[in-house]
Amino acid sequence: MNDKSSNISKRRRTARAKDSADYVAKRAEVLGAAATLFKQQGFHSTRLVDVAREAGLDRATIYYYAGSKEELLQDIVGGVLDTAIAAAQELGADVTLTGMQRLHQIFVILMTSYEENYPATFVYIQEQMHQVGVQETEWAKAILKRTRLFDRMLIDFIKEGIEEGDLRSDIPPRLHENALFGMLNWTHRWFVPGGGLTGRQVAETFWSIYTGGALTDSGRKKICTSDPVLSVVNG
Amino acid sequence: MNDKSSNISKRRRTARAKDSADYVAKRAEVLGAAATLFKQQGFHSTRLVDVAREAGLDRATIYYYAGSKEELLQDIVGGVLDTAIAAAQELGADVTLTGMQRLHQIFVILMTSYEENYPATFVYIQEQMHQVGVQETEWAKAILKRTRLFDRMLIDFIKEGIEEGDLRSDIPPRLHENALFGMLNWTHRWFVPGGGLTGRQVAETFWSIYTGGALTDSGRKKICTSDPVLSVVNG
DNA sequence: ATCAACGTCAACGTCGGCGTTGACGAACTT
DNA sequence: AAGTTCGTCAACGCCGACGTTGACGTTGAT
Numbered sequence: 249m250n251d252k253s254s255n256i257s258k259r260r261r262t263a264r265a266k267d268s269a270d271y272v273a274k275r276a277e278v279l280g281a282a283a284t285l286f287k288q289q290g291f292h293s294t295r296l297v298d299v300a301r302e303a304g305l306d307r308a309t310i311y312y313y314a315g316s317k318e319e320l321l322q323d324i325v326g327g328v329l330d331t332a333i334a335a336a337q338e339l340g341a342d343v344t345l346t347g348m349q350r351l352h353q354i355f356v357i358l359m360t361s362y363e364e365n366y367p368a369t370f371v372y373i374q375e376q377m378h379q380v381g382v383q384e385t386e387w388a389k390a391i392l393k394r395t396r397l398f399d400r401m402l403i404d405f406i407k408e409g410i411e412e413g414d415l416r417s418d419i420p421p422r423l424h425e426n427a428l429f430g431m432l433n434w435t436h437r438w439f440v441p442g443g444g445l446t447g448r449q450v451a452e453t454f455w456s457i458y459t460g461g462a463l464t465d466s467g468r469k470k471i472c473t474s475d476p477v478l479s480v481v482n483g
Numbered sequence: 484m485n486d487k488s489s490n491i492s493k494r495r496r497t498a499r500a501k502d503s504a505d506y507v508a509k510r511a512e513v514l515g516a517a518a519t520l521f522k523q524q525g526f527h528s529t530r531l532v533d534v535a536r537e538a539g540l541d542r543a544t545i546y547y548y549a550g551s552k553e554e555l556l557q558d559i560v561g562g563v564l565d566t567a568i569a570a571a572q573e574l575g576a577d578v579t580l581t582g583m584q585r586l587h588q589i590f591v592i593l594m595t596s597y598e599e600n601y602p603a604t605f606v607y608i609q610e611q612m613h614q615v616g617v618q619e620t621e622w623a624k625a626i627l628k629r630t631r632l633f634d635r636m637l638i639d640f641i642k643e644g645i646e647e648g649d650l651r652s653d654i655p656p657r658l659h660e661n662a663l664f665g666m667l668n669w670t671h672r673w674f675v676p677g678g679g680l681t682g683r684q685v686a687e688t689f690w691s692i693y694t695g696g697a698l699t700d701s702g703r704k705k706i707c708t709s710d711p712v713l714s715v716v717n718g
Numbered sequence: 719a720t721c722a723a724c725g726t727c728a729a730c731g732t733c734g735g736c737g738t739t740g741a742c743g744a745a746c747t748t
Numbered sequence: 749a750a751g752t753t754c755g756t757c758a759a760c761g762c763c764g765a766c767g768t769t770g771a772c773g774t775t776g777a778t
Contacts, residue, residue, distance in 0.1 A: 292527030414702030435664030461696035467649030
């Protein structure tokens with residue numbers, strides 16, 4: 249007997265190093281169970297014993313697949329930003345596109361990615377990973393940095409839309425962004441894949457509201473609110 | 484000496500019964516400190532020792548003003564729904580109003596109340612009080628019930644707007660509501676009273692986007708997305 | 719001067735949840 | 749058949765946060 253072998257973290261490391269299909273699959277199952285509960289009850293309210301029950305395992309077995317509760321969270325929300333940023337960068341690099349086209353594309357891409365990665369992305373949104381003060385870890389800082397980067401890219405698209413004369417200039421870019429993000433990110437409270445609506449449908453519907461408004465033609469004649477809004481309220 | 488007098492919960496009860504101005508004021512201060520931290524870090528992540536420090540007291544002193552951490556939360560978010568529901572009922576009772584007028588009113592009322600009750604209402608939004616599974620307490624059930632009631636009233640206003648021909652009928656009422664609520668409730672992530680924009684300004688801006696869209700006139704000519712959206716995506 | 723009430727706080731009991739240990743059967747190896 | 753690896757789990761230590769205790773100055777009433 250080697251003196252210090254049966255240590256769970258070592259067992260986990262070796263298992264992870266072998267990278268067998270079985271192990272990876274079961275690990276994904278555990279992550280899935282955790283993601284489901286994190287989304288349902290929030291990260292802090294979720295007990296590891298619940299995750300274990302959801303996955304059909306003992307709580308201790310969780311540690312064979314993940315080193316800590318934090319690690320579960322990080323692995324769940326780890327990649328969600330990268331795809332979004334990559335997509336935005338690609339759109340930004342395509343010089344043939346207008347700001348509005350870029351904005352529309354990124355909007356649809358985000359919503360469909362929310363759907364595909366369900367519920368991982370919604371956990372990311374719910375847990376407010378971008379908030380300072382959650383933790384001062386390197387990982388948290390990296391997330392925050394990438395979030396800011398994505399924010400800046402979106403704002404740039406919006407500014408393009410304004411400069412190109414398509415988007416109303418009486419609304420500050422930040423409010424454009426918050427309106428857009430609001431409709432989109434609020435989906436984490438109600439959207440469920442397979443619930444009658446696809447992510448694509450939701451995205452296109454919200455985009456059409458954002459661009460053209462929710463009024464009918466006759467409604468638009470009755471209710472006219474296209475004046476510069478902020479100055480109206482100010483004056 | 485009476486055998487069981489110096490009991491903190493009794494002291495609290497008698498103090499609360501007396502209802503002195505001092506006590507009420509200090510209690511409000513404690514609630515305010517808690518609300519600030521609950522909004523910043525979330526309910527579960529906030530330690531009572533932090534609340535105490537924020538209020539400039541010892542942790543034990545908190546219990547002279549509130550019986551538990553839960554009580555703090557409940558008292559913070561307790562009344563936020565009632566005012567909203569009362570406003571909606573008042574609007575619903577006024578037979579001279581159209582659906583759109585009701586919707587506009589409630590939208591502005593909600594946003595300004597978010598501002599006035601800051602940060603209490605944002606704590607309510609953030610902590611997802613409406614979610615089942617948070618707790619099975621009577622209080623939680625009551626909150627859930629009132630949330631549903633408010634939801635139904637909003638949906639009714641939207642249906643009126645559709646039936647009166649003002650709102651687009653190609654978008655299901657639920658999506659109208661989610662778009663509206665999305666823009667509005669997402670403010671809990673970025674809106675800070677005194678940060679350059681009033682709640683009223685935000686509400687009117689978002690309302691104008693919701694009704695008229697974010698496009699300029701020239702943008703509207705270039706980008707036409709007012710067709711029935713869902714069927715387009717489906718077909 | 720005395721006493722009660724008030725606001726406060728150091729110190730304690732308690733408990734729930736995290737992460738680890740060490741061992742047990744099953745399956746696969748040699 | 750003996751050994752090894754794999755997945756699993758009963759049991760433990762530990763810590764941090766909640767809620768309570770009991771007592772201390774201070775203030776105001778008698």
